[in-house]
Amino acid sequence: MNALYSLLFVFLLVLIPLFGVGAAHLNSLFGASIPYLAFCIFLIGFVYKVFTWARTDVPFRIPTTGGQFKSFDPVMFKQNKLDCPQTGAQTFFRMVLEVFAFRSLFRNTAVSLHETKDGPVVAYKSSKWLWLFAITFHYSFFIIALRHLRLFLEPIPFLPVGALEFVDGILQIGAPTLYLTDAGLVLGVLLLLGRRLINARINYISYVSDFFPLFLILAIALSGIYMRYYAKVDVIAIKELTMGLATFHYVIPESINVSFFVHVFLVSCLMAYFPFSKLMHLPGVFLSPTRNMPNDTRAKHHVNPWNDPKIKAHAYADYEKEFGVVMAEAGLPLDNPENGKAPEEADA
Amino acid sequence: MSDIPKADELFKSIDYAPPATGWMETPVDFSPGNWCYPAKPEKIAYMESKMPGLWGEARQWVPGEADWHLPANWKETVVNGFRERLKKFRSLQLFMDICVRCGACADKCHYFIGSGDPKNMPVLRAELMRSVYRGEFTLAGKILSKLTGSRVMEENVLKEWFIYFYQCTQCRRCSLFCPYGIDTAEMTMMARELMHLVGLNTNWIMEPVSNCNITGNHLGIQPHAFKDIVDFMVDDIEEVTGRRVKAPLNEKGHEILFITPSGDVFADPGIYTFMGYLLLFDYLDLDYTMSTYASEGGNFGSFTNNEVMKKLNAKMYAEANRLGCKWILGGECGHMWRVVHQYMDTMNGDNQGSQMTTPKSPITGTVFDTAAATKMLHITEFTADLIKNGKLNLDPSRNDHLRVTFHDSCNPARGMGLLDEPRYVIKNVCNNFFEMPPQTTREQTFCCAGGSGLNTDEIMEIRLRGGLPRGNALRYVRDKHGVNTMACICAIDRATLIPLADYWAPGVTITGTHELVANALVLEEGEVRKMDMRQEYLPGFEDEEDDWTPPNMEA
Ligand code: SF4
Ligand code: SF4
Numbered sequence: 001m002n003a004l005y006s007l008l009f010v011f012l013l014v015l016i017p018l019f020g021v022g023a024a025h026l027n028s029l030f031g032a033s034i035p036y037l038a039f040c041i042f043l044i045g046f047v048y049k050v051f052t053w054a055r056t057d058v059p060f061r062i063p064t065t066g067g068q069f070k071s072f073d074p075v076m077f078k079q080n081k082l083d084c085p086q087t088g089a090q091t092f093f094r095m096v097l098e099v100f101a102f103r104s105l106f107r108n109t110a111v112s113l114h115e116t117k118d119g120p121v122v123a124y125k126s127s128k129w130l131w132l133f134a135i136t137f138h139y140s141f142f143i144i145a146l147r148h149l150r151l152f153l154e155p156i157p158f159l160p161v162g163a164l165e166f167v168d169g170i171l172q173i174g175a176p177t178l179y180l181t182d183a184g185l186v187l188g189v190l191l192l193l194g195r196r197l198i199n200a201r202i203n204y205i206s207y208v209s210d211f212f213p214l215f216l217i218l219a220i221a222l223s224g225i226y227m228r229y230y231a232k233v234d235v236i237a238i239k240e241l242t243m244g245l246a247t248f249h250y251v252i253p254e255s256i257n258v259s260f261f262v263h264v265f266l267v268s269c270l271m272a273y274f275p276f277s278k279l280m281h282l283p284g285v286f287l288s289p290t291r292n293m294p295n296d297t298r299a300k301h302h303v304n305p306w307n308d309p310k311i312k313a314h315a316y317a318d319y320e321k322e323f324g325v326v327m328a329e330a331g332l333p334l335d336n337p338e339n340g341k342a343p344e345e346a347d348a
Numbered sequence: 349m350s351d352i353p354k355a356d357e358l359f360k361s362i363d364y365a366p367p368a369t370g371w372m373e374t375p376v377d378f379s380p381g382n383w384c385y386p387a388k389p390e391k392i393a394y395m396e397s398k399m400p401g402l403w404g405e406a407r408q409w410v411p412g413e414a415d416w417h418l419p420a421n422w423k424e425t426v427v428n429g430f431r432e433r434l435k436k437f438r439s440l441q442l443f444m445d446i447c448v449r450c451g452a453c454a455d456k457c458h459y460f461i462g463s464g465d466p467k468n469m470p471v472l473r474a475e476l477m478r479s480v481y482r483g484e485f486t487l488a489g490k491i492l493s494k495l496t497g498s499r500v501m502e503e504n505v506l507k508e509w510f511i512y513f514y515q516c517t518q519c520r521r522c523s524l525f526c527p528y529g530i531d532t533a534e535m536t537m538m539a540r541e542l543m544h545l546v547g548l549n550t551n552w553i554m555e556p557v558s559n560c561n562i563t564g565n566h567l568g569i570q571p572h573a574f575k576d577i578v579d580f581m582v583d584d585i586e587e588v589t590g591r592r593v594k595a596p597l598n599e600k601g602h603e604i605l606f607i608t609p610s611g612d613v614f615a616d617p618g619i620y621t622f623m624g625y626l627l628l629f630d631y632l633d634l635d636y637t638m639s640t641y642a643s644e645g646g647n648f649g650s651f652t653n654n655e656v657m658k659k660l661n662a663k664m665y666a667e668a669n670r671l672g673c674k675w676i677l678g679g680e681c682g683h684m685w686r687v688v689h690q691y692m693d694t695m696n697g698d699n700q701g702s703q704m705t706t707p708k709s710p711i712t713g714t715v716f717d718t719a720a721a722t723k724m725l726h727i728t729e730f731t732a733d734l735i736k737n738g739k740l741n742l743d744p745s746r747n748d749h750l751r752v753t754f755h756d757s758c759n760p761a762r763g764m765g766l767l768d769e770p771r772y773v774i775k776n777v778c779n780n781f782f783e784m785p786p787q788t789t790r791e792q793t794f795c796c797a798g799g800s801g802l803n804t805d806e807i808m809e810i811r812l813r814g815g816l817p818r819g820n821a822l823r824y825v826r827d828k829h830g831v832n833t834m835a836c837i838c839a840i841d842r843a844t845l846i847p848l849a850d851y852w853a854p855g856v857t858i859t860g861t862h863e864l865v866a867n868a869l870v871l872e873e874g875e876v877r878k879m880d881m882r883q884e885y886l887p888g889f890e891d892e893e894d895d896w897t898p899p900n901m902e903a
Binding site for chain 1: 355356359360362364365366370371398399434435436437438439441442445446447448449450451452454455456461466469471472475486487488492495496497520523524525526527528529530531534561562563564570571572575576597598599600640641654655658659660662663665666667670688689690691692693694695697698714716717718719720721722724729732733736761762763764765766767768769772785787788790791816817820821823824827
């Protein structure tokens with residue numbers, strides 16, 4: 001149901017520019033105003049959210065450790081420097097692997113129950129599908145985004161844009177050359193979608209807000225592919241438009257196919273939606289307190305800005321007052337011998 | 349316990365298929381057995397007098413009844429408390445925002461594995477809270493409602509919290525597998541802080557908390573009784589070894605303050621571990637003392653809120669200062685060590701006296717820089733260093749009747765990274781050591797299902813379900829290698845693993861690591877030990893038991 005709503009919603013989003021540009025000729029609205037607005041929402045929302053996180057305190061160091069810590073004898077008990085980092089550099093590498101290789105996800109296992117002749121067995125096996133799907137999707141998306149820089153930069157830098165395009169198109173299939181990442185993105189989205197639809201447990205935890213971005217990105221990818229490989233839009237004109245956007249002197253050439261406006265509108269939707277959604281895991285992963293802190297709290301002092309010095313232990317003096325008599329009887333030493341006297345003695 | 353199904357029936361009853369209704373529509377089962385008993389009002393009243401404003405009004409209420417007698421302004425209290433904590437904890441704020449519901453954490457929780465209840469998937473457990481976050485605090489959530497998983501705070505939501513946030517042992521296994529390190533344990537802690545504000549609590553947590561505050565330990569044992577029990581153990585040690593060990597209490601002027609969870613002092617089999625510490629320290633002629641005032645290593649405050657965690661933890665430094673100790677040696681305990689490792693210095697570092705120094709073993713001279721800030725050393729680090737330097741005369745064959753495996757407690761494993769030292773100690777005092785399957789040990793270890801204040805009997809079926817992954821791995825090594833003993837370094841484990849093993853892997857006994865050390869420790873040249881620390885005769889000496897004449901047959 002949630003998937004269906006999302007799909008429908010994305011369809012509606014496609015219809016808006018089709019109608020708006022195709023019938024109502026609102027070219028500059030869709031070619032400039034909406035992208036500008038969306039980009040502003042994206043930028044402000046993104047920065048605002050990251051800023052909100054960053055200014056929220058990290059009162060305690062709570063890294064989740066995934067291996068042996070730094071011991072008193074590092075030779076005999078070898079520290080797992082990546083999963084249980086103790087220095088800034090080690091933590092940095094942990095984060096690099098986390099961000100670029102999805103390391104924690106790589107560890108994923110799947111549990112299953114079996115009744116064998118020897119009794120019940122709980123089995124775990126490595127399950128790397130999600131990792132594979134996710135990495136295909138994210139890297140394709142990332143490279144495609146970088147490739148798009150060619151539309152906003154003049155001259156087009158070879159690094160990374162030109163180089164990426166070269167490698168990405170290396171198979172030289174078709175004309176214009178098929179980019180591997182275009183296929184990768186569509187495939188990645190479909191796999192992630194399929195997983196959400198087919199795996200009952202994942203389906204159960206999925207909302208509209210989990211399906212929607214996937215369908216939206218799929219629609220973006222398909223509209224882009226359509227533009228490039230079927231409609232064969234006027235790239236020169238598009239570059240004129242995008243450069244215009246980038247330099248705030250926008251022009252809307254007449255020769256641009258409506259599919260471009262669909263693509264741009266969907267991207268605008270994605271941008272505007274981004275800061276309010278789970279897509280914020282992109283910046284969030286860098287700030288995660290269980291991953292981005294060294295596991296050194298026993299060795300180094302760390303400040304909790306709202307630590308309350310007024311919270312004190314139940315005072316020993318009170319303890320001794322309460323239990324002094326029985327302590328004295330048991331022969332336990334007292335700070336104040338008076339406390340050891342039974343009440344009647346004390347009165348006497 | 350009579351109505352608990354047999355192990356194989358329970359196993360067959362687990363169904364991982366989600367229910368037909370969405371999770372927000374699926375009702376929560378409030379029948380007895382699904383919840384821990386609420387705190388006795390006097391415990392709450394006492395804590396309210398010590399730390400006002402954190403507990404709600406003390407009252408009698410029953411989770412199985414419809415009316416929980418919530419305070420009139422409960423909703424504002426919870427929602428405002430939530431908002432306040434979002435500002436105070438980046439972890440909470442971030443973990444509310446960035447979960448993508450990928451489900452990588454879903455089958456990592458022992459409670460889910462053993463129950464199949466989808467709300468025990470860490471992602472959904474956290475959604476119980478996130479849905480309210482979205483509904484109350486985010487614009488998108490306010491507009492789009494249920495479709496995007498948002499809802500506002502209502503009484504049945506709070507009740508759902510109570511059930512499921514007291515079905516999380518804060519073990520963090522989910523966090524290890526989450527691509528963003530989202531730590532459901534952290535959210536459980538926050539949810540519990542919020543519930544405490546309106547008086548939703550459990551007695552098994554609040555009674556220990558108030559006891560720890562008054563008497564120093566969670567069972568509320570008063571100082572003279574504490575001393576009696578220790579003396580008793582000194583007698584037992586003499587019985588086993590012939591040596592009368594020192595057991596200094598509350599003495600000033602010693603170098604080291606030793607603090608262990610009080611479960612080791614009062615409960616079987618922890619007491620054997622405690623006897624192990626005493627014997628080891630006497631053997632070393634260690635300059636140390638224990639304290640009746642700071643007689644609890646475990647920090648039950650960490651199951652309520654950070655304020656009480658700090659207050660109870662503060663006793664350790666306060667006592668070290670009063671007694672003039674230079675550093676603190678800590679016994680085998682799970683969550684005590686998570687608190688010591690990840691929170692102690694941050695909360696109470698300022699309360700360290702100037703006499704305190706980085707721990708240095710007086711026996712080997714090793715300086716433990718790894719504990720330079722907290723001044724607190726884990727006993728397995730201390731003992732591993734002794735063994736490494738050849739300071740202990742050990743006869744591991746005295747443990748030959750034991751075939752041992754090791755259970756990594758969640759907190760030392762995933763909250764600390766203490767994995768190899770206890771293994772090193774065990775392997776040096778036992779000849780037969782076997783690891784459980786790798787997906788169930790070290791950082792991937794499975795919880796005993798009784799941590800974070802859940803080791804109470806009224807939820808035994810839940811505990812046994814949650815104990816399935818650990819129990820099954822244990823059964824595997826029992827069948828394959830004849831393992832008959834599971835060692836651990838946690839006092840809660842020593843209590844909770846016993847019913848778990850009896851149920852899932854009968855025939856395995858539970859032991860602390862230093863009990864094994866004490867068994868193997870050769871006190872003097874040529875010493876013959878006939879019994880182990882449990883006063884059970886070692887193989888070859890069994891017939892000595894026949895010397896005993898029942899009283900009714902005495903001449
Ligand atoms: S693994 Fe992390 S991101 Fe994925 S569902 Fe669980 S908590 Fe959310
Ligand atoms: S912390 Fe442990 S008990 Fe809690 S949800 Fe995660 S895996 Fe389950």
